[in-house]
Amino acid sequence: xxxxxxxxxxxxxxxxxxxxxxxxxxxxxxxxxxxxxxxxxxxxxxxxxxxxxxxxxxxxxxxxxxxxxxxxxxxxxxxxxxxxxxxxxxxxxxxxxxxxxxxxxxxxxxxxxxxxxxxxxxxxxxxxxxxxxxxxxxxxxxxxxxxxxxxxxxxxxxxxxxxxxxxxxxxxxxxxx
Amino acid sequence: xxxxxxxxxxxxxxxxxxxxxxxxxxxxxxxxxxxxxxxxxxxxxxxxxxxxxxxxxxxxxxxxxxxxxxxxxxxxxxxxxxxxxxxxxxxxxxxxxxxxxxxxxxxxxxxxxxxxxxxxxxxxxxxxxxxxxxxxxxxxxxxxxxxxxxxxxxxxxxxxxxxxxxxxxxxxxxxxxxxxxxxxxxxxxxxxxxxxxxxxxxxxxxxxxxxxxxxxxxxxxxxxxxxxxxxxxxxxxxxxxxxxx
Numbered sequence: 001x002x003x004x005x006x007x008x009x010x011x012x013x014x015x016x017x018x019x020x021x022x023x024x025x026x027x028x029x030x031x032x033x034x035x036x037x038x039x040x041x042x043x044x045x046x047x048x049x050x051x052x053x054x055x056x057x058x059x060x061x062x063x064x065x066x067x068x069x070x071x072x073x074x075x076x077x078x079x080x081x082x083x084x085x086x087x088x089x090x091x092x093x094x095x096x097x098x099x100x101x102x103x104x105x106x107x108x109x110x111x112x113x114x115x116x117x118x119x120x121x122x123x124x125x126x127x128x129x130x131x132x133x134x135x136x137x138x139x140x141x142x143x144x145x146x147x148x149x150x151x152x153x154x155x156x157x158x159x160x161x162x163x164x165x166x167x168x169x170x171x172x173x174x175x176x177x
Numbered sequence: 178x179x180x181x182x183x184x185x186x187x188x189x190x191x192x193x194x195x196x197x198x199x200x201x202x203x204x205x206x207x208x209x210x211x212x213x214x215x216x217x218x219x220x221x222x223x224x225x226x227x228x229x230x231x232x233x234x235x236x237x238x239x240x241x242x243x244x245x246x247x248x249x250x251x252x253x254x255x256x257x258x259x260x261x262x263x264x265x266x267x268x269x270x271x272x273x274x275x276x277x278x279x280x281x282x283x284x285x286x287x288x289x290x291x292x293x294x295x296x297x298x299x300x301x302x303x304x305x306x307x308x309x310x311x312x313x314x315x316x317x318x319x320x321x322x323x324x325x326x327x328x329x330x331x332x333x334x335x336x337x338x339x340x341x342x343x344x345x346x347x348x349x350x351x352x353x354x355x356x357x358x359x360x361x362x363x364x365x366x367x368x369x370x371x372x373x374x375x376x377x378x379x380x381x382x383x384x385x386x387x388x389x390x391x392x393x394x395x396x397x398x399x400x401x402x403x404x405x406x407x408x409x410x411x412x413x414x415x416x417x418x419x420x421x422x
Contacts, residue, residue, distance in 0.1 A: 006234035013226055017218060019211035035222050042226055046233050058204030059197065065207055117195030122202060129199070136193040137200055164192070 008053065009046055016064050023068040027076065040071045051138065063138060066130055070148035113171075120170040128163035135160055316353040316400060320417025322410055325349060349414060350403040360401065362392065375415045384408070391415045 017038065024037040044067050045052060055063055121129055127149055134140040134148055145160075146153040240248075268274045321341050329340035335355030342348055354360055362383075364370075369384035373391065380393035389411040391402040402415045 002234075002236060006230060009230045009234060010227060013230065016211075017223075017226075018214055018216060019207055021216050021218065022211045022214045023207075025216075035218070035225075038218070038222075039226055039229060042230060043233065046230070056201065056204075058201045058208065061204035061207045061211075062200040063204075065203075113191055114194045114198065117191055118198040118202065121195055121199035129203075132192060133196050133200055136189065137196040164188070167192070168188075 005046075005049055009042065009049070012045065012052070012060075013042055016061065019061055019064055020068055023065050024072060027069075027072040033075070033079075037068065037072055037075055040075065041068050044071055059137070062133065066134065066138070066148055069130065070144075073150040074147065116171055116174055117167065120167045120174065123170055124163065124166060127159070128166055131156075131159050131163045132167070315421050316395075316398060316418050317421060318349075318351050318414060318417055319419045320414055321349060322347075322406065322414075348403075348405050350401075351414070351418065352399075352401040352403075353418075354399040354401065355397070358399070360399065362390075373412060373415075375412070376418070380415065382408070382411075 020038045020041050021034060024034045024041075028034055028037060041064065045064070048067075052060055052063060121132060124132070131145060131149060134145045140148065142156040143153045145156045149156070149159060151159060264274075268278050315337060317337075318339060318341075322343075324343040324345075325341040325347070326343070327339065328342050329338060331338040336358055337353045339351040340348070341350075352360070363385065364383075367383050367385050369382070371382045373380050373382045375391060375393055378393045378395060380391045383390045387405050389404050389406065389408050391411055393400055393415075400415075400418060402411060402418070404411045404414065406414075
């Protein structure tokens with residue numbers, strides 16, 4: 001860490017603190033808790049400094065949203081308060097080791113497909129979207145993804161599988177339409 | 178929907194591209210929403226975060242030499258302690274380790290050690306070896322027939338007992354008894370009873386139930402030899418009993 005890192009994080013806090021607070025308010029209402037979440041988010045972002053330095057402004061915003069969520073889940077669990085439905089581990093007991101047999105859509109025109117996929121990702125439920133972004137954009141490990149999604153590490157794969165399956169389904173629907 | 182047989186890797190690659198674009202779009206939305214938000218954190222909180230950032234991003238100070246040495250010494254001491262603990266538990270349990278340590282202690286303290294046995298099945302077959310093993314002035318059997326191994330050596334301060342056995346169950350007992358001690362002899366129903374000369378001393382020879390016994394006295398000791406070998410071998414063993422110098 002050097003001075004430039006310190007300045008980078010300070011600027012990041014300056015530019016994105018409102019986003020952090022807004023996202024934190026999705027999970028907590030108490031002022032002290034909100035501040036804790038934002039502070040912990042900054043702390044976590046410092047650890048991911050090499051990654052976040054490479055992200056564009058908007059992608060960084062999405063990344064921060066994911067981190068706020070991840071921190072909130074951790075905080076929530078540590079507080080030992082009652083769970084809300086958004087953090088329930090939906091994949092508990094889900095069949096593991098599923099195969100990944102994608103019947104692919106035509107990939108000849110990648111640009112078109114990517115555009116469609118982007119729209120599909122935006123339509124996906126938040127958890128699925130975060131799973132795909134964490135996996136394919138942020139390069140998170142299974143345990144990091146699990147922390148961010150509020151699920152167990154062993155269920156990350158099935159969550160990803162389902163997210164991809166949903167994406168393909170939506171892609172198919174889009175083609176048919 | 179069209180279907181094909183492309184590998185999932187292709188889809189993953191496309192998904193990565195799409196995820197990047199989706200993140201851009203989403204990020205834009207998030208930022209726009211946040212801009213509309215009229216929330217401003219307190220000055221105190223801003224200061225707190227800045228201090229935290231400063232503390233977390235502060236370059237770590239180089240460790241002083243003394244501290245490095247102290248840490249190295251602590252690590253070394255810890256390892257030595259661990260090794261000692263392991264040895265402490267291993268030595269009493271592992272026979273070879275126990276023997277090695279005992280030997281080490283004895284060799285490093287020759288003043289306090291009279292003698293020791295390196296192995297329990299040592300064969301005493303030459304005068305040279307025996308002299309190294311027994312204390313000065315002690316009687317020891319310099320001749321024992323081939324194939325015999327020492328199974329018992331007992332020294333209680335005034336008497337020494339040697340017991341040798343072979344793989345066929347043959348036995349040689351030699352007892353060197355101090356003059357202050359007593360011993361009992363079976364004189365009933367002897368098959369043979371005679372006087373023989375052993376190393377210039379008169380020795381009484383008896384045979385009963387295939388046990389050949391020879392007993393004689395020297396200046397300070399009674400020497401008793403008992404075997405289930407032949408009379409000739411028994412006499413040979415008796416004549417081989419020497420005194421270390």
